[in-house]
Amino acid sequence: MKKVLSIVLNNFTHDSRVLKECLSLHKNGYDISVLALHDGREGLAETELISGVPVRRVRLVSKSWSKTPIVQVLKYLEFIIRAQSACRKADILHCNDLNALIVGVVAKILSLWRLKIVYDAHELECEAGARTRRGQKLLELAERLTILFANQVITVSPSIAEDYARRYGIKKPSLVLNAPAWREEIPQGDIFRKKFGIGQEQKIFIYQGGLSFERAVKELVEAFAARKKSDAVLIFMGYGPAEEYIRKASDKHHNIFLHPAVPPHEILQYTCGADYGLIFLHTKGNNNYYYCLPNKFFEYATCGLPFLANDLYDIDRMNEQYHLGELVKTMSVTEINEGIDKLLAEDYQQLSQNARQMAKNNSWEIQEKSLLNVYDKLTNLHL
Secondary structure, three states: OOEEEEEOOOOOOOOHHHHHHHHHHHHOOOEEEEEEEOOOOOOOOOEEEEOOEEEEEEOOHHHHOOOOHHHHHHHHHHHHHHHHHHHHOOOEEEEEOHHHHHHHHHHHHHOOOOOEEEEEEOOOHHHHOOOOHHHHHHHHHHHHHHHHHOOEEEEOOHHHHHHHHHHHOOOOOEEOOOOOOOOOOOOOOOHHHHHHOOOOOOEEEEEEEEOOHHHOHHHHHHHHHOOOOOOEEEEEEEEOOOHHHHHHHHHHOOOEEEEEOOOHHHHHHHHOOOOEEEEOOOOOOOHHHHOOOOHHHHHHHHOOOOEEEEOOHHHHHHHHHHOOEEEEOOOOHHHHHHHHHHHHHOOHHHHHHHHHHHHHHOOHHHHHHHHHHHHHHHHOOOO
């Protein structure tokens, strides 16, 4: 039985993609475990079993130190060093994102190339991890140097896969989309209507996931605050730096609400309590966002929710194929509200059926086959 160590530099409490991959590998005979980063919170276990998958969280001695850039580098170096004992016990390192790939490359070199690496790029990494052009160039250089150590590369959207192949001159990465498992029956209930006292005649638009201003939180708040009709309400569900801004907006406006993030295994029962999904991201100079196919896109579709989004390339391509909702060219108050009105006027049942069909065609059961094919290729390397 091949031992796989999945490395992720978060606390592994809300990472649905990594958990799904681990469960699929476990079910198919791999000895899978997770190495994550302890965030210092009281009550967060250093070791535990999550759905039968062993998880170890590395608690850094340097965690309480300052957050200056040089100290952040020292913290990362500590994680790399402390991760090596776990890496040595594995056969395959599944490196989630660029920061984990670097950990894996160090381990592979120390193992004299015994270890095999699967690089799982959850985003267009060199553009996702830096805010400045200089930072992006440094990350691109790091990725260019380390991606050649990967035996297999997988990513999350067709355009990101094409970008990786073009940018680094590598074979086009395999696709493993961020899709939930298919459900013939979706959860029923009015969780949000009951909690927030929303009328049956009002349509609920949900924005779930990271709550940050680069994800157009301000534009959505302003658009819903400007609506003169009471036919639509906005619910943000998640966490992030824009939470306080949303909380103040919800106190001021009767059609805006904030709900805390929920665990991955509960998310669909909440999503199904809405009527429409929202996907808005600032894409100027950011192909990572422009090419994205985020978790929420598939979660909305699984629940049969039509969506409203700004002009996002791969989502636009999916919409052309299935007709799942509407896209707007700009994020002005006027255009967002025109998009809402247009969506509300469409045949809801047809859009919902289209969304469900797309979700079924791209469900985790389909993605799992792609993931296992990647691991079959590693087996053929005589691991």
